[in-house]
Amino acid sequence: MPVSETVVLGKSVAIFHPDLVNLYGCVVGDETKIGAFVEIQKNASIGARCKISSHTFVCEGVVIADEVFVGHGVMFINDRFPRATTEEGGLQTEVDWQVEQTFVGERASIGSNATIVAGVRLGVGSMVGAGAVVTKDVDDYAIVAGVPARVIGDTRKRS
Numbered sequence: 001m002p003v004s005e006t007v008v009l010g011k012s013v014a015i016f017h018p019d020l021v022n023l024y025g026c027v028v029g030d031e032t033k034i035g036a037f038v039e040i041q042k043n044a045s046i047g048a049r050c051k052i053s054s055h056t057f058v059c060e061g062v063v064i065a066d067e068v069f070v071g072h073g074v075m076f077i078n079d080r081f082p083r084a085t086t087e088e089g090g091l092q093t094e095v096d097w098q099v100e101q102t103f104v105g106e107r108a109s110i111g112s113n114a115t116i117v118a119g120v121r122l123g124v125g126s127m128v129g130a131g132a133v134v135t136k137d138v139d140d141y142a143i144v145a146g147v148p149a150r151v152i153g154d155t156r157k158r159s
């Protein structure tokens with residue numbers, strides 16, 4: 001099921017290797033490009049003119065605004081306290097946990113191998129360094145890097 005019938009694709013979306021992706025129940029905006037080995041789950045939304053690079057995982061509850069760059073191997077998380085089983089020992093189902101929403105603002109950029117923890121907001125024009133682990137909200141235009149990610153600059157002050 002590389003691209004499910006439940007996916008809503010905007011105009012001129014480019015999926016370069018449709019047999020090597022897993023998209024279901026999501027929305028992808030106009031002119032967005034999606035690389036190989038990307039998974040975008042149900043109830044996730046990708047804006048227009050985004051680039052989602054290979055090996056990226058966009059889980060349920062993630063909203064990515066327009067013109068966002070997502071580097072290779074970026075991982076989004078939608079549950080801060082994941083468990084395989086319930087207190088009684090049965091396998092968890094969707095009713096046993098609650099999706100935490102994550103939002104990525106317009107023109108943000110996320111470097112390769114970054115991890116975005118559930119429930120955070122990445123601000124407009126913000127930049128996440130490669131390999132960063134984002135555990136808190138990132139202000140508009142902030143540049144963050146490290147584990148955990150910390151502010152190291154401002155995208156408006158680049159030389």
